[in-house]
Amino acid sequence: MGRTPAGETRKRIFEFMRHRLLAGDPPTTREVQEQFGFRAVQTAREHLEALVAEGLLAKARSQGRGQARSQARGYRLPALLEQATENCLIPLLGRVQAGGLTTALEDPEGLLPIHSRFSEKELFALRVRGDSMKDAAIVEDDIVIVRRQANANSGEIVVALVEDEATVKRLRKKGRRIELVPENDAYDVIVPDPARTIILGKVVEVRRYFGTPPLIAPYTDA
């Protein structure tokens, strides 16, 4: 029977699917059936296939062999399919004061879940200490997300290890020399000894959380 107003149930089903899929828990056809009180699997299936036809859902490929049948729990969000490098966990390193090179990078608060175009392995996050980048709108307790790279262009904001201390500054190249420029009149430009300075990476993102701290997963792997 055409019980519901037309497309109304369909929309609710899409919302349900979207939530489950974003949670990483793809439902089966029968779970959809039960969720919406259908007495036939086929009803749920027809709605789902209609959503696929509309392009709102996608079905996971049956990788490899025959393709007649889809896989179990195989509905996906098409937008997420395109961007494989979506969800990842990157180490969030605490505010480092000093210490050796290795210790400077091994004080993890945990793993920060982010969405990024970059590959997970080339990223890490660092909590900012001090106000030397105040005029670049980066302040104490901000989290900078850093892409590991040994070089950067002049003008980019980088994380550098100077004399075993990690610091966030704007990079300025003068010929073959480099300078680390704070964005705060109260601080002086650092002209580091190249032999004792390593560029850890380039800041690709800044985040600041008010009130509620970010979701952080416990640090598990190395």
Add this chain to the structure above:
Amino acid sequence: MGRTPAGETRKRIFEFMRHRLLAGDPPTTREVQEQFGFRAVQTAREHLEALVAEGLLAKARSQGRGQARSQARGYRLPALLEQATENCLIPLLGRVQAGGLTTALEDPEGLLPIHSRFSEKELFALRVRGDSMKDAAIVEDDIVIVRRQANANSGEIVVALVEDEATVKRLRKKGRRIELVPENDAYDVIVPDPARTIILGKVVEVRRYFGTPPLIAPYTDA
């Protein structure tokens, strides 16, 4: 045969699972088997069950009835299980200049994928225009993530609709009156007409992207 050095394959399997699960595409036991070239399903299964025993993986509950059997593609990341309200898509609204109340909130750039403790429905994101919050380290083109709420405490940063224009300011309450305080000496405090002012929500997060823009999903639903 004890081919691999001990725990080496196990670690690689965990990495594989983690990637697949974060991508929202949980593998089957047999997919793990093929991925690692095992000739028996059981081998993959034993590794997976070992990871569950170590607490690195979890198995999805067979919700409801008997619990003897797990569901298909049922391995999950335990950290993600605990926090159901993880992954969500929130509308990113463009920089609004003017326009009616409704139009002010309906100029979506797309859907921004984020991880948050808040429920998806109470959140939206807004691109910041102008430098009136410069001293609070919020500048042009920043993205503020806002939790919808009609009231806020004094001192919190809010998004308010004043005379049909959306604006980010710090809220100050003076008795029954409210003030919207810019954090920039070049601007004056706004003492808005309460009848023509609505607090849209409170800023819970600020983001700034350098170089590479954020991942944004196309706007689909209403």
Add this chain to the structure above:
DNA sequence: AGTTGTACCAGACGTTTGTCTGGTTCGTCA
């Protein structure tokens, strides 16, 4: 030499789950 533990293999059983065939009810439009 025996024991123990890890990593692996072969094959099977039974549930889960996608898919199919065929049917009903209702609203809409010609």
Add this chain to the structure above:
DNA sequence: TGACGAACCAGACAAACGTCTGGTACAACT
């Protein structure tokens, strides 16, 4: 009034998939 499509239902088949039983090979320790 009939045709048609949308939404729904009943029941079944077959592939996918978790799980089990019973094995082998090898290293480490006693």
